[in-house]
Amino acid sequence: MRQKIKIAASILAANPMRFESEIKKVERAGIDLIHIDVMDGHFVPNITMGPFIIKGIKKITKVPLDIHLMITHPERYIKAFADVSGKGDFITFHIEATKQPKKVISLIKKAGLKAGISLNPNTKTKSIEKLLSTLDLVLIMSVYPGFDGQKFMPEVLPKISRLRSLAPDGLEIAIDGGITPENIPQAIKHGANIIAAASAIYKTEDPYKAVKTLKEIAKQAVKKTSCMN
Numbered sequence: 001m002r003q004k005i006k007i008a009a010s011i012l013a014a015n016p017m018r019f020e021s022e023i024k025k026v027e028r029a030g031i032d033l034i035h036i037d038v039m040d041g042h043f044v045p046n047i048t049m050g051p052f053i054i055k056g057i058k059k060i061t062k063v064p065l066d067i068h069l070m071i072t073h074p075e076r077y078i079k080a081f082a083d084v085s086g087k088g089d090f091i092t093f094h095i096e097a098t099k100q101p102k103k104v105i106s107l108i109k110k111a112g113l114k115a116g117i118s119l120n121p122n123t124k125t126k127s128i129e130k131l132l133s134t135l136d137l138v139l140i141m142s143v144y145p146g147f148d149g150q151k152f153m154p155e156v157l158p159k160i161s162r163l164r165s166l167a168p169d170g171l172e173i174a175i176d177g178g179i180t181p182e183n184i185p186q187a188i189k190h191g192a193n194i195i196a197a198a199s200a201i202y203k204t205e206d207p208y209k210a211v212k213t214l215k216e217i218a219k220q221a222v223k224k225t226s227c228m229n
Helices: 016-028 051-060 078-082 101-110 129-134 154-166 184-190 207-228
Strands: 006-010 033-039 065-070 090-094 114-119 137-141 172-176 194-197
Touching (some): 006 172, 065 114, 065 137, 090 101, 090 137, 101 114, 129 154, 137 194, 154 184, 184 194, 194 207
Parallel strands (some): 006 033, 033 065, 114 137, 137 172, 172 194
């Protein structure tokens, strides 16, 4: 059974001085997830938000969060992020950032949250295939992480097809990086069911309208894919 298609608003591209209003705009449009990029300046060449900011975000929205940890040694920080998260939220870490993925997954699950793993564009699916049964989410990066506004890398799409063919029922597969209205149908065709968009939402004149548009594009893409199968 095909997973429900969801749109995630990546607030990396939002105005950090107006997070509440920026989140409320997409919430009113029916956004499915708020995607939060956490960067440490080590695993990726940028520094963004930490648990303190996420604690504030939890106070202003009931939309589930995907806390995307782009940090080295994520096992050291799961408790800090779990303490400011809630039921239905995801914590997603990078397979490239730890030698203890099973431990990280266990820590996330024991905290009552959903566990996700992310792969950089040059990382093979083989690195996580044996872990799929323990995961709630796999996040495929279609740019190298660190900054918004990068160009989509279509060469990662076969990885989504591969993972979807192996995925147990209920596994969410997300794609993140360089998402535009033009490439959403490609991602859905290959098996992605969560589309994380940053600039395609927050660099437009009307984020509310942008979410509605992306949702309609996704809906039409699902119909077209279903007709082809």
